[in-house]
Each structure stands twice: as C-alpha cells, then as structure tokens.
Amino acid sequence: xxxxxxxxxxxxxxxxxxxxxxxxxxxxxxxxxxxxxxxxxxxxxxxxxxxxxxxxxxxxxxxxxxxxxxxxxxxxxxxxxxxxxxxxxxxxxxxxxxxxxxxxxxxxxxxxxxxxxxxxxxxxxxxxxxxxxxxxxxxxx
Numbered sequence: 001x002x003x004x005x006x007x008x009x010x011x012x013x014x015x016x017x018x019x020x021x022x023x024x025x026x027x028x029x030x031x032x033x034x035x036x037x038x039x040x041x042x043x044x045x046x047x048x049x050x051x052x053x054x055x056x057x058x059x060x061x062x063x064x065x066x067x068x069x070x071x072x073x074x075x076x077x078x079x080x081x082x083x084x085x086x087x088x089x090x091x092x093x094x095x096x097x098x099x100x101x102x103x104x105x106x107x108x109x110x111x112x113x114x115x116x117x118x119x120x121x122x123x124x125x126x127x128x129x130x131x132x133x134x135x136x137x138x139x140x141x
Contacts, residue, residue, distance in 0.1 A: 044095060055067055
C-alpha cells in the first residue's frame with residue numbers, strides 16, 4: 001500500500017514555522033512602511049526647495065501658494081506649509097504626514113533654510129524612522 005500526502009504532524013510543523021516567521025516579519029514590515037512614508041514626505045518637500053529659492057531670488061516672500069506647484073497644500077503623503085518671514089532668506093517648508101502608519105501619523109518633517117548655512121532637515125519622528133541626513137528630535141519607538 002502506497003501512502004500519499006502529508007501527515008497531520010507535518011502540517012502542524014509547517015504552520016508553526018510560518019507562525020514563527022510571521023512573528024518577526026510583521027513588525028519589520030510595519031517599520032518599513034513607516035520609514036517609506038517619511039521618506040516619501042521628505043522627497044515631496046525637498047522638491048519644493050528650488051521653488052522656494054526661486055521665489056526669494058525674485059524678491060518675493062515664499063508662501064504655500066507660490067512655492068507648492070498649483071498651490072495645493074496637501075498631497076498623498078503630506079499637508080505642506082511654507083513659512084518665510086521675509087523675502088531675504090530664512091524660512092521653512094514643513095510636511096505633516098497623513099495617510100501614514102501609526103508610528104509616524106501626524107508627525108512632521110521640516111526643511112529649514114538658513115541664508116548662510118543652507119538647508120537643514122529636522123523631524124519629530126522617532127530615530128528609527130528618520131531618513132539619513134534628517135535629524136530627529138523624538139526618541140526611538
């Protein structure tokens with residue numbers, strides 16, 4: 001007699017292995033999703049630096065309406081705000097994350113312009129989620 005198929009023990013072992021792998025994989029995937037959302041937000045506001053500089057070079061004061069393409073203050077990843085007290089140099093472009101995973105939902109990334117030092121990046125997301133080159137003022141999650 002020839003037996004084909006799997007025994008119950010073999011199936012239980014496979015299910016246990018899959019469960020153990022999922023225990024480690026799901027948190028890593030969630031962290032990856034949060035990191036990707038922060039990076040996408042940074043990319044969106046980084047693209048605004050050229051417009052910001054152009055507005056300053058024309059002698060105008062940067063605002064959300066004249067820096068963000070089409071004046072749209074909200075994208076898929078960000079609610080953007082532009083602040084610049086005067087047309088002479090200092091200012092910031094800020095992205096408040098929305099449609100993001102829980103650990104970074106509502107957090108922000110800010111690109112700040114200093115006339116002498118150039119652009120710098122800061123965020124209030126945890127250090128585990130902050131992109132390279134962008135400081136984090138929050139503790140790791």
